[in-house]
Amino acid sequence: MQMQNLTTSHQEPPQSQETESLVQRLAGPSSGKAGLAKDQTEINRIIADVSKGSKFYENEKKKDRELTERINKVLKTRDEVVKGVDIRKVEANVDRLLAEMESQRDLTQTxxxxxxxxxxxxxxxxxxxxxxxxPFGVGRGVLTTASYEARKYGVRSGMPGFIAKRLCPxxxxxxxxxxxxxxxxxxxxxxxxxxxxxxxxxxxxxxxxxxxxxxxxxxxxxxxxxxxxxxxxxxxxxxxxxxxxxxxxxxxxxxxxxxxxxxxxxxxxDRKSIVAFMHDLSIRKVPGIGRVNERLLESIGIKTCADIFTHRVVIALMDKQFGLHFLLRTHLGIASNEVQPIQREERKSIGAERTFPPLDDRDKLLQMLEHIASELESDMSRNGWMGKTVTLKYKLDTYQVFTRAKSLTRYVSSKQELFSIGRDLFVAEGHVKVRLIGLRVTRLKDLRAPSPAGIKRFFESANSSPRKRQKLGSEGMRDEIYENDEQEKQHMDAMPGFYEHEEAMHHVNAVEESEDDQRGMVAEKSRERPRPPVSAPARPLTSLVKLEDVPRKISPPKPKPLGRERSKSDVGQRSKDPYFDVPNGKQAQVCPICSRTLVTDNQGLNAHVDFCLSRSAIQEARSNGGGTSADKSEHTASAKPPFGPTLNGWDFLMAQKETNPRTKDKKRK
DNA sequence: GTGTTACGAGTTG
DNA sequence: CCTACCAACTCGTAACAC
Missing domain, CATH: 3.30.70.270 (Reverse transcriptase/Diguanylate cyclase domain)
Known part of the structure; x- marks a missing residue:
């Protein structure tokens, strides 16, 4: 619902590049949504006008700039990567992959x-x-939805109330x-x-x-x-x-x-209809492709699913960035047809967070945090979870978001523990002005045994909707912070959908203890790892220094996906660029898909040597064993389709040619 | 070498 | 008049510690 308001841009007109793409960004999912809006550009203009100058706006501007930069890099990479490869061959290989996918198409399920x-x-x-x-909107500070009449004015879910009011007085x-x-x-x-x-x-x-x-x-x-x-x-x-x-x-x-x-x-x-259907479909309509990927793809000329085919060679050569496998499937209109309720075990984290008027009073913030800890506690106990890693998240008044995590050797779930860990993490950040603070727990342990009869586990009690409940409950301290907690309520109601359901589904099974699985007990030591010495200044700096102004050495930039620059904590550590770190290959061969040089190490793992794969990626692939997450090697989807794959590029390759028999062994590990 | 930790980004509803 | 832009979750990636 929301803030995809910041959609993307098309080729921005030369005049004020930034502004153009920004205006779009600030505007709306519009591009996709059905029959709304009188005049979208007018609406966009109003939205941009209203937002102008706000911190939010500034932050969007910055993000927009970063994206643009990232796109430039992608384009550059493309130009390099295309050099010297046998286009025909790549094409042929991709086509083979396509044919393979096609043969897997399943039309039997409705x-x-x-x-x-x-x-x-x-x-x-x-x-x-x-x-x-x-015309009416539901919600106050942020609309959770809008009536169809309101939508005609450009009012949308996720839109801040004051902007909606401007669009539709x-x-x-x-x-x-x-x-x-x-x-x-x-x-x-x-x-x-x-x-x-x-x-x-x-x-x-x-x-x-x-x-x-x-x-x-x-x-x-x-x-x-x-x-x-x-x-x-x-x-x-x-x-x-x-x-x-x-x-x-x-x-x-x-x-x-x-x-x-x-x-x-x-x-x-039937295949024909499906392919025709996809042909003119904007990639933005594809679940899993959000505004960032839309822009990224657009930059290499892909706007519709038909364009995927046209540009398949580039995608193949830059699989890592774009996700060849996923896009090809999308082009063909192939995706998972598996329908079954989400299983409880699939949960990976649980958390709570809260937005409020920017605050820099440490005590108040800690109160806030404590409050969140107690919410989280009840959420967790209500649903039977404990976890080993606690992550603090906060957003500065500039809308910059940070997370800080701490892993423990034991499972926790009590308010006390959550709060004290969170507090330590937060205090270490120094003096900050914050508009959101939250806690999340990961590496979960399920206190409710895997139910033997997994059937009735969902939906029985959807109204146990914990999040809401809690928030409605105990609000002692809040009143001190909120003038009126109107806005607050509003957040409570903000986005109930999915999670509430999931919780509900999870709600059923009886609580039974399972032995403490010690699997994760190993790296005890590493958990104690001190913060990187230099990293302190990297924290969002309090005072007057705007983050962007801080010299790199001290405050390294946030990593940017394409060629990551290294995150804060890495400062002063290794100096080589791991991105171009070439693994120690034992044998080289030509990649059957893209014809680049392919190195196979003694474990049978493959990597292209001209770009992308770092040693750790290889390691990860190796430790991944099963090859599920799509063999972190190349030629596998990096774009994460929400609809599970049936076959991935690499498997296909491996199946195709008997190369690397060891790969299999190793993978079975 | 393996396993683990940490953090930002991205998507969704 | 002013209002003041979400929450929850997953993933990829890099570095660290034995």
Whole structure:
């Protein structure tokens, strides 16, 4: 929902480059969204005007600049990488990969993505019919959603209230009523489950279903089935749903947007139609491609999924940056069609954070932090988690975000421990003016044993929605900090969707202790590792020094993805650039995909030597053993599609040629 | 060499 | 009048410590 407001730019006109792309950035997801807006450029202008000069704006400007820089590097890399390679050959190899993917295409499952129309707004409408036909937004400081009338003015979810008001002076603000949404969500999901008990909720207002079996059993067509489902939802709740029917999740999701308010779209289940469908599709529509990747891809000429094919050679040569595998699949319209509820075990972290009016009073901030620690504690105990790494996160009033982590030898979850660790981390930062502070715990241990009967584990009690509960609860200190906690409530209600559901799903199993798995006990020593001596100044500097002004030596820049410059803590450590660190190859060969030189080390791991792969990457690949995360070697997707792959580029290669028999052994490790 | 820690970036709803 | 731009989560990457 939100702040993708800062979409991207097209080739910015020469005049004021920055401004152009910035204006777009500040503007809106517009590019994608269906039928809104009178005149998007006018809207963009207003938004830019209103934001002008704010800290937020300045920060966006900076980020925009950084992105532009990053793009330039990408282009440069491209020019280098293209030199001297046999384009034809690369092309042929990619085409082979494509053919292989094509042969894996599965059209047997009927997947549906259902998506409620303006969910919160619709729910509000039910209890307040007065609002019918009027432009209104739900939420206060930040809108969680907007009625369709409001959208015509360019008002969107995630937009700050004051900007919305500017765009639409008559805008009515309605408060969030969270529990209502949750109740409604439960009712709706229950209906969906009649069609697929195994459905995958993906937020409180949407989900994926596999209706293959249902249609079969009831001898009904997919379209009729979905129509009926939508009708029933409407009859039972008076809310409308849109749906997409397709052979996999990605396509279904895109399709559900096609006839958005209260409609459905069925994509024919044949290769030709699918490829045609993808042909003109903006890559931005593809789940997993956000505003940054959109711009990155655009810079090499890719705007639509058809362009992926056109530029496949460059993508192959720069797999690392773009993710060949993922993009090829996208081009073909191939993605996962697996639908099943999220399993509890999949959770990797749990946290809490809070935004407030910028504050630099240490005591108040610590109070805040303590409060967050206690929220987190109850969240964790309520849901049965403990964890070994605690991460502090804070955002300066300049919107710059930092995280600081501390790992422990034991699992923690109590407020006391969380707070004291968080406090230490925070205090070490010195004097800072902050607008957000939060804690997150990772390396989790699940206190609720893997349930033997994993079936009933989801959704039973969705209203246990912890986050909200807590926040509504105990707010002793808060009043001291907040003039009125209106805004605060607003945050509480800000984005309930997904996580609440997940929590809900997790809620069920009985608590039972599992023995302390000591797997992670090893690096005891390393945890005690002192902070890099030089790093202190690297912290966000308090006082008057703006971060950008701090000389590099002292405050190294944030790493930039393409050729990472090394993060703060690295200052003064190694001096070589690991990015170009060439592994000690035992044998070299020609990469079958891109024809660059390929080095294979004595462990059977492969790397291209002209760029990208560092030793640690190799190490990681090695330690990854299974080759799941897509063999960190090259030619695997680096873009992380939310829809799981079925085959990755490297596997394919390996299967193709019997090279490196050892690779396999090693991988099985 | 292996395993671990730390931090920024990116996406989503 | 002023209002003042999210939260949760995952991933990739580099460095450290034995």
């Amino acid at each position: 997947i549906v993505h259902v998506d409620m129309d303006a969910f919160y707004a619709s729910v509000e409408l039910l209890s307040n019919p007065e609002l019918a036909g009027k 008559d805008l009515i603000f309605v408060q969030n009523h969270f529990s209502k949404y949750m109740d409604m969500s439960n009712r709706i999901m229950a209906i969906f489950k009649r069609y697929d008990p195994n459905m995958l909720p993906a937020g409180c207002d949407e989900g994926y279903l596999n209706i293959t079996a249902y249609c079969e059993e009831h001898s009904i067509s997919a379209e009729d089935c979905v129509r009926e489902m939508r009708r029933i939802v409407f009859e039972e709740t008076k809310l409308t749903v849109s749906a997409g029917i397709a052979p996999n999740k990605m396509l279904a999701k895109i399709c559900s947007d096609r006839n958005k308010p209260n409609g459905q779209f069925h994509l024919p289940f």
